[in-house]
Every structure is written in C-alpha cells, then in structure tokens.
Amino acid sequence: MSKQEPKRTNRTVAAAKRFAKAREGNVALIFSLCAVPLILAGGAAIDYTRATAAESRMTQALDAAALAVGNSPGLSNADMRALALRYFRQNYPNASEEIDASIKVSVNNDRVSLSIDAEVPTTLMRVMGYKSIPLHISNEVVRNATNLEVALALDVTGSMGTPNSKIAALKVAAKDLVDILVADTQTNFYSKMALVPYSNSVSVGANAVTLRGAVTAGTCTTPGCEKYKFDAAAGGSNTFDITTCVTERTGPQAYTDASVIAAKLGRHYALSAGSCIDSEVVPLSTDKSMLKAKITGLETGGPTAGHIGIAWAWYMLSPNFASLWPAASQPANYGAPKLVKAAVIMTDGVFNTAYCNGVVSRDSSSSRAQERINCNATNGDPNTQALALCTGMKNAGITVYTVGFDLVGQPVATQLLRDCATSPAYAYSATTGDELKTAFADIGLKLSQLRLSK
Numbered sequence: 001m002s003k004q005e006p007k008r009t010n011r012t013v014a015a016a017k018r019f020a021k022a023r024e025g026n027v028a029l030i031f032s033l034c035a036v037p038l039i040l041a042g043g044a045a046i047d048y049t050r051a052t053a054a055e056s057r058m059t060q061a062l063d064a065a066a067l068a069v070g071n072s073p074g075l076s077n078a079d080m081r082a083l084a085l086r087y088f089r090q091n092y093p094n095a096s097e098e099i100d101a102s103i104k105v106s107v108n109n110d111r112v113s114l115s116i117d118a119e120v121p122t123t124l125m126r127v128m129g130y131k132s133i134p135l136h137i138s139n140e141v142v143r144n145a146t147n148l149e150v151a152l153a154l155d156v157t158g159s160m161g162t163p164n165s166k167i168a169a170l171k172v173a174a175k176d177l178v179d180i181l182v183a184d185t186q187t188n189f190y191s192k193m194a195l196v197p198y199s200n201s202v203s204v205g206a207n208a209v210t211l212r213g214a215v216t217a218g219t220c221t222t223p224g225c226e227k228y229k230f231d232a233a234a235g236g237s238n239t240f241d242i243t244t245c246v247t248e249r250t251g252p253q254a255y256t257d258a259s260v261i262a263a264k265l266g267r268h269y270a271l272s273a274g275s276c277i278d279s280e281v282v283p284l285s286t287d288k289s290m291l292k293a294k295i296t297g298l299e300t301g302g303p304t305a306g307h308i309g310i311a312w313a314w315y316m317l318s319p320n321f322a323s324l325w326p327a328a329s330q331p332a333n334y335g336a337p338k339l340v341k342a343a344v345i346m347t348d349g350v351f352n353t354a355y356c357n358g359v360v361s362r363d364s365s366s367s368r369a370q371e372r373i374n375c376n377a378t379n380g381d382p383n384t385q386a387l388a389l390c391t392g393m394k395n396a397g398i399t400v401y402t403v404g405f406d407l408v409g410q411p412v413a414t415q416l417l418r419d420c421a422t423s424p425a426y427a428y429s430a431t432t433g434d435e436l437k438t439a440f441a442d443i444g445l446k447l448s449q450l451r452l453s454k
Contacts, residue, residue: 044125051120051133058099058118061091064180064441066114067448069105070135070141071183071191081105083184084114090179091441104258113140128367141449146338148191148451149183149284149331151316153309154298155347155405156197156277161300166348169433175292175442177344180444184286189338191451192284192329193348194316195294197277198309199302200353200360201245201268205280207324208244211265215242220448223365228269233362234369240359243276247355248308248385250378255388257318257396267358271371277301281312282296283329306351307386310420313343314393334397340451342399345390345420347407350413351382383416399450401443403428405436 006398030354066085069075072083084105089095102117122130152173160167183191196202204211219227229239242256248254270276279298285291322330332339352365354377360367361377379385390453394400402417404410408431421427428439 005297010126011449016136030239047120047125047130047133047366048123049395051135051316054118054120055090055135055137058135059139060441060445061088061095062114062116062137062139063445064088064091065103066112066139066141067180067445068184069114070112071145071448071451072185073187075090075144075185077105077107080107080112086114087119087179088116090176092451108411108419110142112142114138116309143297145189146451147189147332147336148181148447149194149317149339149341150192150447151194151196151284151313151343152177153196153198153313153343153345154295154297155199155304155306155309155349156279156300157199157304157349158301159349164406166433167298167300169436170346170405171295171298172433173437174295176437177440177444178288178291178295181447182286182291184288190286192286193291194284194313194329195282196292196309196312196316197279197281197298198305199277199300200366201247201276201302201306202308202312203280204243208246210324211260212246212267213264223267228358230269230357230359231372232370233372236370238271240271242358243268243270244274245270246308247305248311248379254379255385256391256394257314257320259323266355268355269358275302277296281316283316284331285329294364303353303360303364304347304351304354305347305355305382306345306347307349307354307382310343310386310389310393313345314389314396314398317341317343317393317398318396324408340399340447341397342401342447342450343393344401344403344440345417346403346405347413347417348404350410351386351416354379354385356380383412386416387419394422399426399447401428401446402424403430403439403443405430405438 065087068087069080069084084101085100099118104115105346106113118135119132121132154170165368178193181191182193216225218225221229227239227241229237232238245268247268249263249265253263267278282294305418317331319331319333354361354364356373356375356378359373360371362372362374363376364372390400400420400422402421404414404417407414407429418424418427430436
C-alpha cells in the first residue's frame with residue numbers, strides 16, 4: 001500500500017505563500033543592499049578612468065610646454081609663462097581658466113620646472129561626497145641644449161588624397177611637429193627643419209641641372225636630351241619630356257650621400273609635366289611660418305618611390321649637399337659638437353616605383369605598361385634600396401624615425417619601416433588622423449628631450 005500524501009489545508013497553503021513572498025522580499029532587500037556598493041564602486045572606477053585619461057593628456061601637454069620653454073632661452077618670467085600656456089593650450093584645448101591660472105614656471109640655472117593643478121569633476125562619486133578628483137602634474141627639463149637639424153619626408157602620393165583625404169590629417173600633424181621642434185627664439189642654439197615631399201620622384205626646381213646634369217635639345221633614343229624616345233614595356237615606343245624632378249642615383253654612390261660632383265642623381269622623364277609633383281624640397285630653415293605654409297600647400301598625386309624620399313631626407317642633412325643651399329640652410333658637419341641630426345620618414349603604402357634610364361621601370365608595380373620602359377630597375381627593388389639608404393643614414397650618425405599611416409594589411413611596408421628606423425621603438429604606426437598627430441607629437445617630444453639633454 002502506498003503512503004498517503006499529507007492533506008493540505010487552505011491555512012497551510014496561505015502560510016506557504018506568505019513565506020515565499022517574505023523570502024522574495026528578503027532577497028530583493030539583500031540584492032539592493034549589495035547593489036549600492038557595487039554601483040558606487042563602478043562609478044568610482046569610471047571617474048578614476050576619466051581622471052587618468054585627463055592626467056595623461058595634461059602630462060603630454062605640459063611636457064610640450066616645458067620643452068618649448070626649454071628651447072627658448074633668454075625670455076622673461078612673464079614671457080616664459082605665456083609661452084608655456086600657449087603650448088599647453090595647443091596640446092590640451094579643453095583646459096579651463098582655472099587650470100590656466102594654476103600653471104607655474106620656474107628656472108633654476110639650466111633647469112626649467114613646470115607644474116599644474118587641476119580638478120576633474122566626478123559623476124557617481126558625488127553620491128559619496130567627492131565632487132572632483134585633484135591632479136598635480138609637474139616636470140623638469142635641463143637646458144643643456146644642442147643644435148637640431150630635422151628632415152621631414154612626407155608621402156604625397158595619390159593614395160594620400162581623395163576619397164580619404166589623408167593629406168589633411170598629415171598637414172595638421174606635420175605643422176604641429178614644426179611648432180614643437182622649431183624654437184621661437186634661436187639664441188645660442190638653433191633648431192631647423194627641412195621638408196621633403198615625395199611621390200614617384202622628388203621635385204628640386206632650379207637645382208635640377210646641378211643635380212642630374214644638363215640636357216641637350218631635341219629628341220634622343222638614349223637618356224640625356226630634353227625628350228627621350230624609348231621602347232615601352234607594352235610594346236611600341238613612347239617619348240617623354242624631362243622634368244625638374246630627380247630619381248635614384250645609380251652606380252657606386254647609389255646608397256651614399258656623396259656630393260653631386262662625385263655622382264649625379266637620376267633624371268626623371270614623364271608622360272606629362274604633372275607627373276613631377278609641384279611641391280619642391282625645402283632646405284633647413286628656422287622660419288616656422290614659411291614651413292607651415294609649405295605644408296599647407298602640399299598636393300597629392302602619383303605612385304610611391306619612397307626610397308627616393310628617404311634618400312632626400314639624408315641629403316638635406318648631409319654637409320656634402322650643403323653647396324645647394326643658402327648659408328643659413330646649410331647643414332653642419334657630421335659629428336659637430338652639440339648637434340643632433342634626425343630624419344622622420346612617413347608613408348601610407350608600399351614602395352612600388354623604381355627607374356631605368358629615368359623612366360618608371362618594367363618591373364615596377366605602378367603606372368600603365370605603356371608608361372613603363374622596357375627594362376628593369378637599374379638598382380632593383382625599391383624596398384631593398386630604401387633599407388640600404390636607411391643603413392647609410394644611420395651609420396652617418398642620423399637618428400631615423402618612421403611613421404606608417406593606415407598600413408593595415410600591409411606587412412611588407414610595416415616591416416620596412418621597422419627595419420629603417422633607428423630601432424623598433426622609433427617606428428610608429430597610425431590608423432587615424434588623431435593617432436598620426438599623436439605619433440608626430442611623440443617624435444617631437446623625444447627629439448626635444450634629446451636636444452635638451454645631450
């Protein structure tokens with residue numbers, strides 16, 4: 001016989017319901033009591049994350065301000081503070097008047113010290129009575145200054161233009177670098193910058209004859225005339241005009257900075273005048289307004305001969321090319337006391353263009369076959385050329401920084417820039433305009449610190 005289940009009365013059922021309801025209420029109460037500290041802890045984490053991010057941005061801005069003051073000796077206390085405030089504002093535009101007022105600048109012999117006090121408003125931490133998180137940031141630079149010469153090689157190829165218009169982001173980043181590195185005052189020590197816009201070649205303007213040699217009038221079937229008739233890679237022939245751009249140097253001096261007296265640079269024959277970029281190289285200068293105006297005027301077009309841009313970053317810093325420029329723009333000798341030489345190489349793609357007899361070579365992966373000459377590149381692969389030039393530049397005592405812009409999915413270009421740089425720590429990668437600006441700013445700060453501490 002099976003056991004009979006207990007008989008449930010209405011009173012028993014009601015009691016069970018009351019117990020269940022009470023238990024649910026207790027659980028809800030316990031949960032609500034536990035949720036309060038969890039919510040507050042989460043709010044505190046969010047507020048501290050915001051404060052940490054603000055502290056990082058302010059620290060970078062204060063570093064830029066300190067380096068600007070350190071780079072500008074001979075200023076009054078009022079002028080030093082005004083300069084510091086201007087650079088801090090440029091790098092941290094969200095600063096309030098209270099933060100501005102808290103910036104302090106002091107000079108003790110060759111040491112320049114800056115400090116700043118700020119408060120980051122809280123959100124959920126206000127419930128606990130904390131209305132803000134205080135920040136105190138300070139730094140110091142040593143005015144053991146040196147002279148600084150920097151060559152900035154900028155990719156202005158077609159991929160930098162529409163539809164993405166990466167050139168706009170590059171202009172902002174490059175002009176910021178000018179502001180960081182080129183001092184407002186050039187007393188005792190100088191800081192100069194040269195510009196090397198490059199595409200399929202480098203434009204040298206009136207210096208073309210000196211650099212690649214004079215040409216004869218008429219049409220020739222060997223390079224050296226105004227017009228060069230050649231066999232095209234696609235079959236048939238083509239005739240191109242010489243331009244005021246130059247290409248890679250061949251022969252024993254291909255990967256050196258020997259003067260053009262020892263070895264001329266390569267000619268540039270092109271389908272049209274527009275194939276030679278309009279933006280010419282700019283020798284070392286202390287004129288910040290002029291440098292930024294040249295950057296503003298950069299236009300894009302053509303494929304990428306990055307090795308030629310690298311070569312010219314070297315040439316702009318080489319005393320062997322000094323005779324090309326006015327006295328104020330001539331680079332100093334290698335190894336001169338209290339001197340830092342640096343090159344910054346920027347690109348957004350694979351190097352795909354090399355030359356044979358001054359025309360884009362058959363084995364280049366750019367241009368239409370009809371526009372390429374029916375011979376392979378005299379110096380071979382442009383990436384191999386680039387690495388040889390980077391090695392030569394580094395052996396000459398030049399510090400090399402590289403910046404890859406939007407190189408996602410381009411491992412060859414990424415590795416090339418890592419190998420070209422002085423070390424992997426000197427190779428930067430950016431995918432957005434803000435990241436590009438940050439990369440250039442970081443290079444500027446490192447070079448300024450090197451200049452002030454060497």
